[in-house]
Amino acid sequence: MIHTIVYGFTIGAILYFIAIGLSLTFGMMRVINFAHTLTYTLGVYMLVSLGALFKGYFVIAAMIAVVVVIPISYLIERCIIRRLYGESLDHTFIATFAIALIGVDTIKWIWGVLPYPLSDPIGEYLTIGGLTLPIYRIVIVMIAILLFIGLEFFFRKSIVGKIVVAALEDRDGVGCLGIDVDHYFSIVFMMGSALAALGGVLYAPISSVHPYMGLSILLLCFAVVIVGGMGNLRGTFVSALALGMIMAVTARYWSQGAETMVFIVMAIVLIFRPIDI
Amino acid sequence: MSDLISTQDLTKRFDGLVAVNQVNFSLQEGQVAGIIGPNGSGKTTLFNLLSGFFPPSAGRITFCGKDITKIPPHKRVGMGMARTFQLVSVFDSLTVWENLVLSTIRFKRDQQSVQSFFFAPARKRIVVDDCLKSLELVGLEKKASARTSELSYGEKRMLEIAIGLSLKPRVLLLDEPLSGLSDHEIGGVLDLIHRVKKNFALVIIEHKISKIVSVVKKLSVMNEGKILCEGDPEQVLRDPAVRECYWGKEEENCST
Numbered sequence: 001m002i003h004t005i006v007y008g009f010t011i012g013a014i015l016y017f018i019a020i021g022l023s024l025t026f027g028m029m030r031v032i033n034f035a036h037t038l039t040y041t042l043g044v045y046m047l048v049s050l051g052a053l054f055k056g057y058f059v060i061a062a063m064i065a066v067v068v069v070i071p072i073s074y075l076i077e078r079c080i081i082r083r084l085y086g087e088s089l090d091h092t093f094i095a096t097f098a099i100a101l102i103g104v105d106t107i108k109w110i111w112g113v114l115p116y117p118l119s120d121p122i123g124e125y126l127t128i129g130g131l132t133l134p135i136y137r138i139v140i141v142m143i144a145i146l147l148f149i150g151l152e153f154f155f156r157k158s159i160v161g162k163i164v165v166a167a168l169e170d171r172d173g174v175g176c177l178g179i180d181v182d183h184y185f186s187i188v189f190m191m192g193s194a195l196a197a198l199g200g201v202l203y204a205p206i207s208s209v210h211p212y213m214g215l216s217i218l219l220l221c222f223a224v225v226i227v228g229g230m231g232n233l234r235g236t237f238v239s240a241l242a243l244g245m246i247m248a249v250t251a252r253y254w255s256q257g258a259e260t261m262v263f264i265v266m267a268i269v270l271i272f273r274p275i276d277i
Numbered sequence: 278m279s280d281l282i283s284t285q286d287l288t289k290r291f292d293g294l295v296a297v298n299q300v301n302f303s304l305q306e307g308q309v310a311g312i313i314g315p316n317g318s319g320k321t322t323l324f325n326l327l328s329g330f331f332p333p334s335a336g337r338i339t340f341c342g343k344d345i346t347k348i349p350p351h352k353r354v355g356m357g358m359a360r361t362f363q364l365v366s367v368f369d370s371l372t373v374w375e376n377l378v379l380s381t382i383r384f385k386r387d388q389q390s391v392q393s394f395f396f397a398p399a400r401k402r403i404v405v406d407d408c409l410k411s412l413e414l415v416g417l418e419k420k421a422s423a424r425t426s427e428l429s430y431g432e433k434r435m436l437e438i439a440i441g442l443s444l445k446p447r448v449l450l451l452d453e454p455l456s457g458l459s460d461h462e463i464g465g466v467l468d469l470i471h472r473v474k475k476n477f478a479l480v481i482i483e484h485k486i487s488k489i490v491s492v493v494k495k496l497s498v499m500n501e502g503k504i505l506c507e508g509d510p511e512q513v514l515r516d517p518a519v520r521e522c523y524w525g526k527e528e529e530n531c532s533t
């Protein structure tokens with residue numbers, strides 16, 4: 001059972017990394033951003049290439065992979081997402097989904113369709129009281145907790161954080177203070193993209209790497225955002241861990257049902273708390 | 278004297294409805310103007326056009342001698358146009374103080390010392406005096422660290438005006454600043470308007486004409502998207518067309 005809990009937290013942590021960006025993009029700009037899969041997957045493929053370059057230095061390869069995604073996400077925001085502000089939700093959905101699909105094909109073109117095997121970069125196990133747990137998974141959970149604390153700090157103490165909190169509540173109101181919301185949003189967008197890439201980079205060694213890996217996890221992350229509340233950062237953290245746990249527990253008894261269960265929970269939440277857009 | 282704001286044939290259509298119809302509105306530096314008109318006559322829409330919330334369907338807006346028709350809202354604030362909303366708009370998720378500090382962020386670039394990342398030093402350094410002054414002006418200095426969501430509607434209205442003041446505007450657009458307030462609170466807002474009106478121009482939308490008639494130097498009456506009549510308040514209110522469209526309705530309102 002402890003195993004299941006640690007696995008649940010690992011998945012929850014990964015979902016959290018990816019869901020933050022989605023939640024902020026929706027909360028601030030009312031854009032449903034399917035292109036988020038691209039930054040996630042791209043981070044992973046960068047890791048694949050860089051990992052070959054920096055053999056044995058996983059941390060360095062991972063860090064560079066995350067950093068490389070930032071300018072790419074800047075271009076995506078500048079050239080496409082920015083044009084979608086104020087558009088209807090279905091338009092944002094179609095446009096960003098198109099980016100995601102173009103991204104998948106570009107990845108196939110560069111890296112091919114075959115899955116890449118990546119191995120656990122730590123490979124050590126921790127044994128406590130007869131239980132053996134992979135250290136790597138524990139590290140992932142720790143990073144997620146640190147990130148949560150860091151973000152709480154950022155949103156409570158920094159100027160950009162306060163502007164984002166205000167913009168989540170009322171974007172036009174922030175404009176009325178003479179503040180250029182779009183400018184701050186592009187910072188937030190890059191931050192969210194880098195975190196998605198980080199999630200991908202951390203998850204890749206314990207999952208499988210293929211061009212479509214982003215699409216399936218993105219749907220789970222939308223469920224996280226919906227359950228946690230759009231633009232609600234603490235809610236996103238709690239719902240990511242809770243849904244990760246639900247997946248792990250379900251998988252233990254019914255392995256095919258893990259993802260289905262997430263959407264069942266989401267549907268139940270929507271019945272009791274419909275989203276108002 | 279040149280106009281601070283002027284609009285040329287400003288028009289806004291929402292699908293078949295012409296909410297603002299070829300309006301030529303002008304305001305001079307330091308002038309206090311009132312806009313009245315029945316519900317749905319286009320007053321708020323005119324404000325939304327002036328502050329840049331909607332692009333106009335036709336016409337132009339000039340502010341401080343510049344054509345600002347295509348300039349985004351936040352830049353208009355930077356040029357000196359501030360506004361409040363018919364339904365009070367302040368940030369409930371922040372404290373009173375944070376609301377005010379956010380309104381001074383646009384001055385950040387003028388002050389080299391405040392290239393800071395953290396909010397706390399910003400509190401100390403960024404024009405902290407100005408924030409305090411605005412708060413004292415509206416009588417909220419004791420509530421500075423309160424959550425905005427804990428304020429009463431009247432206090433939120435005052436905070437909203439304080440935010441407008443700390444933006445250091447050349448013109449402040451107030452959309453029904455007295456609506457939803459008690460008589461006592463209305464007295465407070467009017468008193469405040471009297472105290473600050475020497476610093477900048479004001480445009481006040483209001484339903485209760487009697488309340489603002491003593492403050493405004495110029496009154497415009499809107500009806501069905503057009504300015505029906507404008508000029509000296511006393512004279513405007515004597516105009517037969519105004520009496521018909523406005524007082525007629527008001528009497529109805531009173532009798533119901």
Ligand SMILES: Nc1ncnc2c1ncn2[C@@H]1O[C@H](COP(=O)(O)OP(=O)(O)OP(=O)(O)O)[C@@H](O)[C@H]1O
Nearest residue numbers: 291294296314315316317318319320321322323363
């Ligand atoms: N965003 C919008 N989309 C469609 N129609 C709108 C929009 N905003 C305003 N209208 C319409 O434009 C007309 C003018 O509305 P506006 O809010 O400007 O009136 P008002 O004079 O401020 O009225 P009130 O005294 O009730 O505040 C109304 O018929 C309104 O329904």
Ligand SMILES: [Mg+2]
Nearest residue numbers: 320321322363
């Ligand atoms: Mg109105």
